[in-house]
Amino acid sequence: METTGIETPLVDGTVDRFVDYKNRPAIRSKSGGWRSAYFIIGVEVAERFAYYGISSNLITYLTGPLGQSTATAAENVNAWSGTASLLPLVGAFIADAFLGRYLTILIASSLYILALGLLTVSALLPYPDCEGATSCSPPQFQVILFFFSLYLVAFAQGGHKPCVQAFGADQFDSENLEERKAKSSFFNWWYLGLCGGPLMALGVLNYIQDNYSWGLGFGIPCIVMGLALLIFSAGTVTYRYEEKVNEKSPFVRIGQVFVRAFQNRRTSPSSISLEEEASGTLPHRSSQQFRFLNKALVSPDGSKEEGNVCSITEVEEAKAVLRLVPIWVSCLAFAVVFAQFSTLFTKQGVTMDRSIGSNFEVPAATLQSFISMTVVILIPIYDRIMVPIIRSITGKPSGLTMLQRIGTGIFISIISMAVSALVEIKRLQTAEKYGLVDDPNATVPMKVWWLIPQYLLTGAADVFTMVGLQEFFYDQVPNELRSIGLALYLSIFGVGSFLSSFLISVVETTTGGDGEDGWIADNLNRGHLDYFYWLLAGISTVAYVFYLYIAKSYIYNRANSL
Template identity: 50%
Template sequence: MAAMEDSEAPCLLIGGQAALVGFSDFRGRPVDHDTSGGWRSALFVVAVEICSSFAFYGVPSNLITYLTGPLGHSNAAAVNAWSATGHMMPLLGAFIADSWLGRYRSIVLACTLYVMGYGMITLASTLLVHGPSSPLQVAFFYASLYLIAIAQGAEKPCGLAFAADQFDPDNPKERASRSSLFNWWYFSMAVGISVAIAVVSYVQENVGCGIGFGVLCAIMLCASAVFLVGTPTYRMYAPTPGTRRRHFALLARSLIALAKSSVLGGKTHHRQEEEEEDDEDAAVKSEDTRGVLRLLPIWAACLAYGLVFAQVTTLFNKQGRTLDRRIFGGLELPPAALQTFGPVSILVFVPVYDRALVPVLRWATGNPSGLTPLQRIGTGMAVSLVAVSVAALVEGRRLETAREHGLVDDTGAAVPMSWVWLVPQYAMVGLADVFAVVGMQEFFYDQMPSELRSLGLALCLSVLGIGGFISSALISLIDGVTGNNGGDSWFADNLNRAHLDYFYWLLAGVSAAELALYFCLASSYVYNNHKSLK
């Protein structure tokens, strides 16, 4: 692995073809189009994504049920920060990968940590089932959870960036394939999530959590082997030595200067004029750095989407547990299995979008990708607004049904209302993902300097992470306020006395306000890379 991503690729001919500048193989040797990269190499990385998505989403699919069961936490406490941490850790992972470790080695490290984390959580859940939980056992359980989150931090931003690196943006055919990769990458992730939710949640509910987590450990062990098999075919990005660190230095200096300017205002104006010629001012005016800073308002305007996304594995799950989930006579669906409808809608819509809608949109807009990334993100945010509004209406209907049948205080009885009522909100969140999340991935990857593209994808993931943190904080705040003086909280453990519908309407209002802000920002944004995004 030595010199994999830090060696500079020489310019020469390989088999009559020009070597790719800035890339090498795993031994630091030059590579060309025919002998490396492309779909052949990207598919090895896609296989890892399917497995890691299967494993990672196999944990939160039923985590809230596990926390409120064996660990005895309340609903508000069960809406935990773990999933949000998993989406935030890629910022740290991307920094380490882009400044030091490199994308390939970061993925290898992530696979190792995944196997360790899932092995630990298998042991922890097995011990907790066979006796009362001690503080040490609970601490071990949470340590395993957060080790998995750290592994995701190393893998998520680097996996997609490394797969996209296998396509040459200066080659028209490979550039088109790279654009398609973002769609099919999310499709692959949805495959892993769908199977995880359907299979792992069933195993955990009916066989045991220990076995369910053990399956995840075995899956990631196989994924690690698959990724290593593809090593001889990979294109390893090889930036000029020191370039990565210089970019991070530019970013740091620019952010510091921006903060000083915002805080001190006019007091720093004359001082800045005096420093116009030194290196710090030159860093502030760097084109790449200013381009990165221009992404931050767009990123902030997307946070409401992450706030809605956070409800899928938490409050949507709790709604499903109260409904009639019978199918085919007496068979009852696990509540977490309802989450499958989100990934299933992704599986259905991605091929339709990539093969049917994109050609039509390409003809209508003249854009090779059909929609620009920013148009795609805005569409997804609008769909998520509709999804959370539908969730509010459905929850209002569920509460009314519970009152009509005298079940307000009968927490053990299922409300006589079919689980099918929840399908639209799950499906629309999945549809929103195809637009918003895939659009954010393509946008933040393309608009970042090539040395910082892992960081760009981490920014995309952090939208979901910070959205989760905001959700947890908001729920805790509202829970404390509405449950004051002995009243029923919006998030009462007895959901028939709670008011999740009020919370969903609040989210709809926030989403509408931020969508308006987003449209203002997106309409004035000028892309850095006109060749692929015009």
């Protein structure tokens, strides 16, 4: 894999391109680093606690206090989740184009607290007495207030999530060897916190919501987000803030490159002397990639009059963004696989023996906690043990390159699908052996713990691919677009969820009909979920081959990315 860019020496103990809270050049010894990152990681743990405290049990609230049918509730949950997955693109655009990351985080956190407060109020309003009624639902105002609050939560996290992570990574200087190592470590510990928050939410809030009070279950996240805002504000004097050195918006700069390249599409490439323009400051390979964009360097008449053409830096920024597209596309199959653990894995578990002792039955959805536990265990091992060993072999500060790390996780996800298929084959054979094929409500005499390996493999894949994607999409975009970069990473999983739903719909349509059960049947004992898992494994394998081809030819945007 090749690279572009060079390391810039820093002087006087300052950090190039960054200022402190008083808009003075940021002093390395007095700003940024882990002293700032601890504040920011703490804020993200609180935000994930709040978000999953709402989302993980949302369908129970919709079918319970709000009186919705299961189908309607499921549609509402899917619509909200999909919207929440794509809104970071909006929040990141606002941050990178107008407000900056720090101010966007403050505003988004305030909106988050307001939204959670309104959600708590909607849950505390008295519900009608439905005893003996055939149908019952709360007043229209209460329903409107709930959904307004719910989508305000989605909008707030859309501004919060990409900016907090980008702002946290900003506290480490990529041009300094020690801080570069710390930045790679930051993404590991960031993702550990990202899983720690949901783990606490699944273990505490869901129990409170189901057994005590929805108002308390929504109110606790509101209080936690309030404390998180105070913690984030307390770190203000330690943070590094990106200095605005170019008055032109990065969106305008990059957009102009594509516009002018299109306008000059008939210009002869021979009129573009890129080597002469670059004067040796940019690698030849990078300059020759996506050569059609080089036409933005000249006017239609072949002249290079200033003001009518784009600079080499602007063209290289546009190329850097364009290089991300094939990586984004090749990771969609991983996102489809990722979507299965909260749906089909759980459906498998519901049919299996979940008893512990004689009086307790493990909820099938609880097995999802094995993913978070795997991440919590593996990340410290990876960061403290594996990275130093791999670093000593490869000579790279982060051990594996970002693309190597992503590829490792994708490969593990393919294995997880194969294991899932084999476990499902065993489950179907057990159902047939005991004559339970035609009984959709029967408990197959096979312990639910058989599913643990596929959950563990999913967690292991996350440690490599999810963390790698976060670091990659942060690092490989222009400095001013890093929030957008992380929003692009999040959008992979938003689109992947929609693709998973589409694929399931296609499979249901093509494998069922005429009274026959398809692969994904209501009665899983008559279906063939194993076939669907093999299909996903096959799709992922094809996508993985495509990914390897793209990764091999990828040109890193910065030398220190390797």
